Amino acid sequence: xxxxxxxxxxxxxVGRESRSLFQYVDEAYPWASAGEDGMLxxxxxxxxxxxxxxxxxxxxxxxxCHSYPYLGSYPNWFTxxxxxxxxxxxxxxxxxxxxxxxxxxxxLPEVTDAEALAVVQHLVDVKRSHLASLKSMTVAxxxxxxxxx
Numbered sequence: 723x724x725x726x727x728x729x730x731x732x733x734x735x736v737g738r739e740s741r742s743l744f745q746y747v748d749e750a751y752p753w754a755s756a757g758e759d760g761m762l763x764x765x766x767x768x769x770x771x772x773x774x775x776x777x778x779x780x781x782x783x784x785x786x787c788h789s790y791p792y793l794g795s796y797p798n799w800f801t802x803x804x805x806x807x808x809x810x811x812x813x814x815x816x817x818x819x820x821x822x823x824x825x826x827x828x829x830l831p832e833v834t835d836a837e838a839l840a841v842v843q844h845l846v847d848v849k850r851s852h853l854a855s856l857k858s859m860t861v862a863x864x865x866x867x868x869x870x871x
Contacts (some may be wrong), residue, residue: 724786728835730827733791735829735842737777740793743816743818744769744798744852753807765815768852775845782838812860819856823849829851 724732740744748769754762780790803811827844833839 724783724788724835724838728769728833729783729788729839731822731829732842733788733836735826735845736776736779736783736791737793738825739822739845741796742822744772744799744815744822747803747811747815748773748842750804750806752803753805754829758808764855764859765808766859771822772845772852773846775841778841778859779838779845780827782841808859816853816856816860819847819849819853823853825827 748766752762777802823846826842826849828856830846
């Protein structure tokens with residue numbers, strides 16, 4: 723059995739990560755030119771990687787006899803990025819992934835179950851790698867390097 727603090731943190735992580743901008747993009751059909759197909763495929767793979775790790779957290783909760791966390795809906799403002807270009811989207815994703823990584827790093831000390839901690843640490847590692855990749859994609863396309871918000 724997972725202690726209540728860890729269970730609460732895992733539920734929050736699953737809910738937050740499942741309804742993140744990164745996950746929404748997978749359903750938003752970003753537009754890419756013919757030369758950006760590889761970058762779009764890489765983005766979809768990164769999204770799938772994070773979804774898989776979140777699935778491991780859900781599986782852990784289920785194995786420990788906890789119910790599936792309520793996910794709710796995506797934030798309404800996400801609908802403004804449907805069908806947008808990668809040029810517009812990449813800076814938003816860098817900002818979103820950086821914020822998400824920071825929240826996860828703050829959650830690490832609060833997860834006391836060893837197995838759960840290993841999965842959350844893996845998610846942190848995956849996000850670090852993805853953030854570096856997103857930054858590289860943005861640098862490779864200088865037109866993307868605009869300040870958003």
